[in-house]
Amino acid sequence: MSAARVEPDLSHVAHRWADGEADIVAVADAFLDSSVFVTRTGDDQRPGVWASGPPGRPTVCAFTSLTLLAQAVARRPDTPATYLTTTGADLLSLLPTDCGVVVDALGPATVLLPYAVLRDRLVTKGDLQ
8 A cells, every 4th residue: 555645745846945944946836735725817718817017027926825926915905806726837828928826925934936947847747848
């Protein structure tokens, strides 16, 4: 009988990264396998996710909890208040190739994950050609 594989908790790994105890690859792997909350735009027919940042360097904020998402929305009134839940890997498949991901923006362990790092992890894991 084999033991079930438990993925590392994204919030825990992000905190370890912030403390210098984990590398960006560990955060990227945890992100790809985790469920995240993302601010939503559009309607039911054409849902999208909200991205911001300077031209040519957009980012999407992904949150590990509804509490952190609500705190970010309260601090940034221009942020949409509706959200969707998806896995990091599914979110990445929806983003343009220049779009990075910020995990837990304005939280205690904010991590910027460039698209290239996330894509490389998918290739390494065999989930992307």
